[in-house]
Amino acid sequence: MNEIIIEYKKIKNIYIRVKADLNIYVTAPKRVSKKYIYEIVESRKDWIEERKENIKKKNSYDISKKELINGDKIYYLGKCYELNILKSKKENIIINEHIINMYVNIKEDEKFIDANIKKKYKLLETWYKKEALKLFNTLLKKYCLIMSLEIKGFTVKKLKSKWGSCDILKKHITLNLELMKYPIIVSEYIVIHELAHLIEANHSKKFYEIIKKYMPEYKKVKKILNSFFNDL
Numbered sequence: 001m002n003e004i005i006i007e008y009k010k011i012k013n014i015y016i017r018v019k020a021d022l023n024i025y026v027t028a029p030k031r032v033s034k035k036y037i038y039e040i041v042e043s044r045k046d047w048i049e050e051r052k053e054n055i056k057k058k059n060s061y062d063i064s065k066k067e068l069i070n071g072d073k074i075y076y077l078g079k080c081y082e083l084n085i086l087k088s089k090k091e092n093i094i095i096n097e098h099i100i101n102m103y104v105n106i107k108e109d110e111k112f113i114d115a116n117i118k119k120k121y122k123l124l125e126t127w128y129k130k131e132a133l134k135l136f137n138t139l140l141k142k143y144c145l146i147m148s149l150e151i152k153g154f155t156v157k158k159l160k161s162k163w164g165s166c167d168i169l170k171k172h173i174t175l176n177l178e179l180m181k182y183p184i185i186v187s188e189y190i191v192i193h194e195l196a197h198l199i200e201a202n203h204s205k206k207f208y209e210i211i212k213k214y215m216p217e218y219k220k221v222k223k224i225l226n227s228f229f230n231d232l
C-alpha cells in the first residue's frame with residue numbers, strides 16, 4: 001500500500017489525487033478526522049488502483065524516468081525492444097529484431113553512475129533524432145510530391161504539447177521527436193496534417209477533407225496516436 005499524505009486546507013470538500021510517485025494525496029477541510037479520510041480513501045479504492053495502473057504504464061514508456069539498464073523497454077516505431085547495454089569505447093546503437101544494442105563508453109566505478117546515465121540518455125536521444133531526420137525527410141518528400149506542395153525546411157525536436165506545427169509563411173514544418181515511439185502510420189498522418197495547413201490554415205471541414213483525400217483512414221490513425229500506450 002502506498003502512503004496517504006494529508007493536507008488540511010480551508011476548503012469545503014475532500015480531494016483525492018494520485019501523483020506520479022504513486023502516493024495518495026488528500027486535501028481536506030480542517031474539521032475532518034483522519035479516520036474519516038481513511039474511510040473515504042478505502043471507498044475510492046478501485047478508482048485509486050486504476051489511476052495507479054495508468055501512471056505506472058505512463059512511467060514505463062517515458063524513458064526519461066528510467067535509469068536505462070539491461071532489459072528496459074524501449075519503443076521505436078511502434079515496436080517494443082529490450083535494451084542491451086554493452087561497454088564499448090566506440091559508441092553506437094544497433095537494433096535487431098527484438099533488441100536495441102547500446103554500445104556505450106561507461107565506467108564501472110559507482111561514482112560515475114550519474115555520468116553513465118546521462119551518457120546513455122544522450123546516446124539514445126541522438127539516435128532517435130538521427131533516425132527521425134531520415135524518416136521525416138523521406139515522408140515529407142513523399143507527401144510534398146503527392147500533394148503538390150513545397151516546403152523550405154523542417155525541424156525535429158521534443159515538443160511538450162503538440163505533435164507538429166506548420167509555419168505557413170516560412171513554409172517550415174516542425175515535428176515532435178516523440179513520434180519515433182509510435183507506429184510509422186502516425187508520423188505519416190502528422191506529416192500530411194502539417195502539410196495540409198499549407199492549403200488550409202484552420203482545422204475546418206475543408207481541412208479534414210484534404211487529409212481524407214491522402215489518408216482515408218485518418219480517424220483510425222488519430223485514435224492510435226491517442227491510445228497507443230494505453231492499449232498496450
Ligand SMILES: [Zn+2]
Binds near residue numbers: 193194197203
Ligand atoms: Zn493542425
